[in-house]
Amino acid sequence: MMKLFSLILSAFLFIAPFQSLYAATNKDGLTKIDGVAAIVDSSAILDSDIRARFDVVKNRVPGGQMTANIRHQILNQLIDETLMANYATNVGMQVSSSEVDQAIQGVAKRMNLDLNGLKNALKQQGIDYSRYRAQIKKEILINDIKREIIRKRISITDQEVNDYLSANANQAKGKDEVHLYHILIRAANPDEAKAKIEAIAKKIHSKKDFINQAIASSDGQFAIEGGDIGWRPLNELPPLFVKAIAGKKDGTLVGPLQSPAGFHLLWIDSKRSASQTIQQQTEVSHILLRSNAIRDEAQTKALAESLYKQLKNGADFATLAKKYSEDEGSTLQGGSLGWVSPGTMIPKFQQEMDETPIGHISRPFKTKFGWHILKVEARRKEDISQKVLRAKARQALIAQKQDAVLNNWLGELKADAFIDIKEGN
Numbered sequence: 170m171m172k173l174f175s176l177i178l179s180a181f182l183f184i185a186p187f188q189s190l191y192a193a194t195n196k197d198g199l200t201k202i203d204g205v206a207a208i209v210d211s212s213a214i215l216d217s218d219i220r221a222r223f224d225v226v227k228n229r230v231p232g233g234q235m236t237a238n239i240r241h242q243i244l245n246q247l248i249d250e251t252l253m254a255n256y257a258t259n260v261g262m263q264v265s266s267s268e269v270d271q272a273i274q275g276v277a278k279r280m281n282l283d284l285n286g287l288k289n290a291l292k293q294q295g296i297d298y299s300r301y302r303a304q305i306k307k308e309i310l311i312n313d314i315k316r317e318i319i320r321k322r323i324s325i326t327d328q329e330v331n332d333y334l335s336a337n338a339n340q341a342k343g344k345d346e347v348h349l350y351h352i353l354i355r356a357a358n359p360d361e362a363k364a365k366i367e368a369i370a371k372k373i374h375s376k377k378d379f380i381n382q383a384i385a386s387s388d389g390q391f392a393i394e395g396g397d398i399g400w401r402p403l404n405e406l407p408p409l410f411v412k413a414i415a416g417k418k419d420g421t422l423v424g425p426l427q428s429p430a431g432f433h434l435l436w437i438d439s440k441r442s443a444s445q446t447i448q449q450q451t452e453v454s455h456i457l458l459r460s461n462a463i464r465d466e467a468q469t470k471a472l473a474e475s476l477y478k479q480l481k482n483g484a485d486f487a488t489l490a491k492k493y494s495e496d497e498g499s500t501l502q503g504g505s506l507g508w509v510s511p512g513t514m515i516p517k518f519q520q521e522m523d524e525t526p527i528g529h530i531s532r533p534f535k536t537k538f539g540w541h542i543l544k545v546e547a548r549r550k551e552d553i554s555q556k557v558l559r560a561k562a563r564q565a566l567i568a569q570k571q572d573a574v575l576n577n578w579l580g581e582l583k584a585d586a587f588i589d590i591k592e593g594n
Contacts, residue, residue: 206218206247206590207590208589209252214248214251219247220235229393229394230393231380231394231395238385239384244590246393248590249579252586253315253582254307254311257313257314267466268537269302272308315575323567330562334562345402345403345441346403347403347414347439348400348437349399349401349435349437349438350376350436350438351391351396351435351436352366352383352392352434353431354369354387355430355431363432366434367425369386370422370434373422379395379422380396382434388431402565407428409426409428409433414437417437418437419438420438421437428573430573449548450508450549450550451508451522451523451548452505452545453505453509453543454490454499454504455518455541456473457538457541458476458493458541459539469539476489477530477542480542481530487505488503508549509522513560518541518543522543525544527546527548528546530544531543
């Protein structure tokens with residue numbers, strides 16, 4: 170089973186649903202209907218969309234106030250999201266109701282609530298559940314299209330993996346992390362971009378200066394947070410950044426640096442080294458059942474329950490897996506997935522696998538792939554194998570390249586789109 174990117178659910182708690190209309194009373198006592206902040210192709214971004222987004226992110230915004238610069242950064246963020254969602258829809262990408270249900274249930278679980286509890290919590294914040302659900306669907310769509318763009322545009326060769334493992338960014342260094350702040354000035358006109366970032370650099374004498382300049386001028390995706398990209402493993406940063414910050418002390422301004430994405434400034438907040446860990450692996454087998462044109466969702470669930478009862482009554486797991494499982498990669502092996510490392514399965518599968526004792530069979534459970542029954546054969550603790558090490562190297566190389574690839578793709582979308590930002594925005 171392929172590893173899925175785990176970006177989506179972490180974003181859901183920070184992104185508010187779009188609010189379509191609100192009424193405000195001006196100084197003359199007249200009611201003003203919600204204004205249009207921008208038009209992106211055929212989609213409108215409203216003033217209330219900006220206000221709703223700010224209400225959710227304001228605790229992460231330095232100063233916590235809606236300044237002109239913050240409003241500008243939020244509008245840019247909403248424009249980017251609209252472009253990506255429109256592109257995904259235009260290429261035929263869809264999000265099923267079951268995916269949205271699963272995502273919302275995940276959010277509720279993280280908040281220690283059931284679905285009704287989540288609805289009540291949203292209601293107390295003045296958030297309409299149907300709009301919240303629509304925004305969750307949009308976030309899934311955006312993350313799906315990002316994964317597809319990364320898959321199509323980033324190819325890692327075996328030689329790159331070999332070079333990575335033998336170079337300075339090795340396994341040990343990959344465990345070191347750095348907390349960075351980042352300013353990006355896109356280079357549509359390289360001379361102008363260079364002059365602009367050099368002028369910005371001259372204004373930065375402290376972390377506070379850097380944050381203010383990021384909010385005011387950065388084209389980076391974390392501009393609204395003052396450029397704070399958080400803790401990042403060194404092996405997941407672009408080599409350009411790793412080389413530039415090597416040997417630099419905390420509280421240092423680094424740059425300007427030039428890359429294909431534009432010009433960069435970095436502020437080193439702090440560094441840390443992670444301790445060596447031993448990895449626990451699980452030997453697991455599973456049966457996968459998918460609904461289809463012949464067997465609907467209810468019938469698929471019923472079949473899973475039936476197989477579970479047979480297994481509890483002594484039926485052979487491998488025999489049933491070969492007969493019924495629809496996971497092409499494991500069916501012929503009697504459902505065996507071999508030794509599985511942490512993080513290689515989607516979260517729900519990982520959770521069920523971790524909670525199932527050795528020699529036991531899980532109850533049927535649902536993921537976006539279908540209905541699963543799993544059996545934990547054994548567990549072991551050992552150092553990372555060469556295979557897992559190469560997989561981690563490949564993931565790190567993708568992480569190094571993906572920001573630039575997504576930035577370039579977004580630039581292409583903007584170049585081809587009709588974007589009309591209304592006066593005052």
